[in-house]
Amino acid sequence: MGELRVRDVSEKDLLARILRVLSPASRAEVGPGDDAAVLAVPGGRIVATTDTLVHGPDFRLAWTSAYDLGYKAAAVNVADVAAMGARPTALLVALALPESLPASFVDHLATGFRDALAELAPGCAVEGGDLTVSDTLTVAVTALGVLDGVEPVLRSGARPGDEVAVAGELGAAARGLGILFRRFRDADGTPVVVSTDALSPAERHDIDAQLRPRPPVELGVVAARAGATALMDISDGLLLDSSRIADASGVTISLDADLDDAALTGGEDHALLACFPAGMAPPAFEVIGRVRERGETAVLVKGAVRDDRGGWDPYADWDSTLG
Amino acid sequence: MGELRVRDVSEKDLLARILRVLSPASRAEVGPGDDAAVLAVPGGRIVATTDTLVHGPDFRLAWTSAYDLGYKAAAVNVADVAAMGARPTALLVALALPESLPASFVDHLATGFRDALAELAPGCAVEGGDLTVSDTLTVAVTALGVLDGVEPVLRSGARPGDEVAVAGELGAAARGLGILFRRFRDADGTPVVVSTDALSPAERHDIDAQLRPRPPVELGVVAARAGATALMDISDGLLLDSSRIADASGVTISLDADLDDAALTGGEDHALLACFPAGMAPPAFEVIGRVRERGETAVLVKGAVRDDRGGWDPYADWDSTLG
Known part of the structure; x- marks a missing residue:
């Protein structure tokens, strides 16, 4: 050993x-x-x-x-x-x-x-x-x-009945990283300089999201003022980060919105993930699910368990030989 | 070029x-x-x-x-x-x-x-x-x-007539580094593990000062309360750091105490260097000089100019091939 x-x-x-x-x-x-x-x-x-x-x-x-x-x-x-x-x-x-x-x-x-x-x-x-x-x-x-006169919003305050909402992009940064890995490495896997000429506008957007993320920073205070019960930024993907709020709060987060794999597992957009008492989410936040009593799993997607929580753990996922 | x-x-x-x-x-x-x-x-x-x-x-x-x-x-x-x-x-x-x-x-x-x-x-x-x-x-x-009810003490407040004083060790960390460089490297210059058996008590003290510095942290507040006009910790050596206070304050610092080369140029002890109105230095500080009207040079040692200010500039001094 x-x-x-x-x-x-x-x-x-x-x-x-x-x-x-x-x-x-x-x-x-x-x-x-x-x-x-x-x-x-x-x-x-x-x-x-x-x-x-x-x-x-x-x-x-x-x-x-x-x-x-x-x-x-x-x-x-x-x-x-x-x-x-x-x-x-x-x-x-x-x-x-x-x-x-x-x-x-x-x-x-x-x-x-x-x-x-x-x-x-x-x-x-x-x-x-x-x-x-x-x-x-x-x-x-x-x-x-x-803290401009508000209480700090932790990961541990979500309560059954709350709505789960996001502000900001989901999945774009991860799609951008995928484009870089697939198309801008040489035969050895070494990164090569990005040629933007070869990219569609959507691809450029995703690469920009990876290289220059624009999290909705000003909405943190907005969420706190609106009575958010839990709040975090999504750095490791919606599924993994939702499970962190769920575990810290002792609840299950049930996601109901139509969300593709990139949106569910892609990290690094630094969108804000918040829970609000029902009906209290400010307009800039899109409701994507509901907080429930704690069940067997931390997160459900349209009622089902997802095994692949995605996310990025530098200690498990980074391979210095592959880059 | x-x-x-x-x-x-x-x-x-x-x-x-x-x-x-x-x-x-x-x-x-x-x-x-x-x-x-x-x-x-x-x-x-x-x-x-x-x-x-x-x-x-x-x-x-x-x-x-x-x-x-x-x-x-x-x-x-x-x-x-x-x-x-x-x-x-x-x-x-x-x-x-x-x-x-x-x-x-x-x-x-x-x-x-x-x-x-x-x-x-x-x-x-x-x-x-x-x-x-x-x-x-x-x-x-x-x-x-x-700041416990005191004003922050900057580098820029020294005034002619102030006393210059230090609290903490001068030169020990640099002597310790010298011992490590001279005696604990192999023929290629690669650092080797320190054998404390081969060291005198004084040498052990100096190596400890290099590896585990013990700056007099609690004396920062003491200096501020006593009316220090300038304050910094000596990370790059007394001469170089004195010149920083002198330049920031527009004065000349004249050092009169008996100070050997290690004390004058050795960094990394993180002793506190302070200026106080005459007679105001607290007992934990030793007076080593005087602030004068700005002359031609920032620092004088027993009335003379020193060319070698010493200190450690990682950008100029670090050679990755030599260690």
Whole structure:
């Protein structure tokens, strides 16, 4: 057998090992386990979350420009703040850069950050960071946000009778990644530069959704104000992320809408998944299902159990030899 | 000539390029450029900083255990919070792990974080994080802190007539790194495991200072309460970091104490460097110099100019082929 390695363990199990050591010391209102932590500060509380993009498992420079990388790194982090019902106010960005990278890379990266924040989270800016070198290009982002007079919306508040609703796209980013994997790799599987000429408008849209996701960040606060009982952003696919709300809330989520496989299992769109008391979902949210008493499974699709929850676990799914 | 690469540019210049894009959007009370950002939140403000440790330039696993890595990653980040005169309250930790790493690595790493916080910053805990895989082991930490009724102490407030003082060790971490480089590498320069049997107590102390720094975190608030006019932690050596306060404040710092080369140029102890109005330095701080009107140079040592400011610039100093 030999020693257990990171590759032999699921992300969930690895996290459980870490939390066994660290959780007893937590003093946060919401500690590890939700989209973001909620921390008391004098006079109020803040929301804080971190997400890292690593060359290889998270992006490939043949497909992703420096601008797109900055845009996506900003987008996925402000989406986690929105997923608490909060408004993003500041990012801290730690860059670890290979020495061979063109120095102009940081200009385009910074511009991607700036534009993403201007579009998705006006009022939020990069307020700090760190620079170091690494053989592996790594962008580690922390996002901070404030609760504008609302309670944070956790994954654990869904109640039987609630409606399940989404805002934002489902499946586009995963379709885009599929196009990149199928059509923009050479015979060895190495990513090659994307030629947009060969793409239909729909394909371009999907690739854009993968490379420059545009989560509906401003709707996080809207959901909280409308009385959302549970809220998260869909980073690992609707089925897997629905099961997380279902498990955290002790309920079953029953999805009734017509949803294709990409919509059910595709991650990385960072759409918002919310539960609302019946009839309370704001217009920007589309109702796709209902919360029920906990049954045998966490999620039902048109009344049936789905075995393939999909989603992306970097510890189980990433193969550095295949890319 | 060819294109300018990251290796051709100083960290300072690279940062300047990034800030040219991002600074116009900053809304923080203190944005990029000091030890940490100061952000307004409803009812108050918080201090936020991020620092990343990358395998290779920042640590080598032959020398650094998982426990030590966690300890150091926590220590250097809470030191940056202390360097604003603030009290650390929460860490977010993003881990990027090679798949071949033993899974037990995360247990020891988490324990190092826990113990460092219990010793250096009681009341501060890891409240969130992120897990991903990478070919390069990377630990990206964000530290948050609160200002307990004091103003943040920046690098820019030193005034002629102030005393310059330090709390904590000077030079020990650099001496420890020197011992590691000289005595614990094989013929190819590859780090080899440290045998503590071969070390004197003083050498062990210095290696411990390098691997598990113990900055005087609680003295950050003490300095702020005592009226410190400038404050930072010494991560790149007393000379280089003194010049940063001198430049930010538009003054010259004149160091008068007997300080050897290690104390003047050695980084990574994360001692606190502070300026106080004359006679106001608290007992835990040792007065080592005086702030003067700005002269031709930022720093004088016993009245003389030193050319070698020392310090560690990862973009200029790190050579991945030499380690």
